[in-house]
Amino acid sequence: MANSNAANKQYLSDGGSGGTYVKDGLLAEGSTDGIGYGTGAGSAVTQATSITTGVTINAICGQITTVASTLAAGAEATFTVTNSTVVGTDVPVVSTTYAGGGTIQITTAKTVAGAFDITIANLHASAALDAVVVINFAIIKSVAA
Secondary structure, three states: OEEEEEOOEEEEEOOOOOOOOOOOOOOOOOOOOOOOOOOOOEEEEEOOOOOOOOEEOOOOEEEEEOOOOOOOOOOEEEEEEEOOOOOOOOEEEEEEOOOOOOOEEEEEEEEEOOEEEEEEEEOOOOOOOOOOOEEEEEEEOOOOO
8 A cells, every 4th residue: 555645644545455544534635526436336226116115236325216106295105225235333325316296305214234224205295206216325334333
């Protein structure tokens, strides 16, 4: 592993296939830099049957496309994402590009080894959801101690 220190900044580069460990924090410096997963780390899956049908996607990040949802105003639906990369202390992060009717909210809960739940809620007072829901997710690896 090569490293250099310029102006109190530590730069690390792992030339092999092992991980790079950072002790005192990790920051992206450029205005368009980010911290995330590279091409090939993700996967995609399309839900079958109903808005509560579980999916299997064994990747650290990716995209889940639901069936066309007609979730009523004020209602919610939960489905399980089976994912072998997840352990109980991990933090699944979700977002959506949904642009249909209703007012959508996407949350995660019940993270266990090998799975987590996603809940889709329609917060609108009167309009139902009326389109497929595309959910982007990424797993933040975490530990309890």
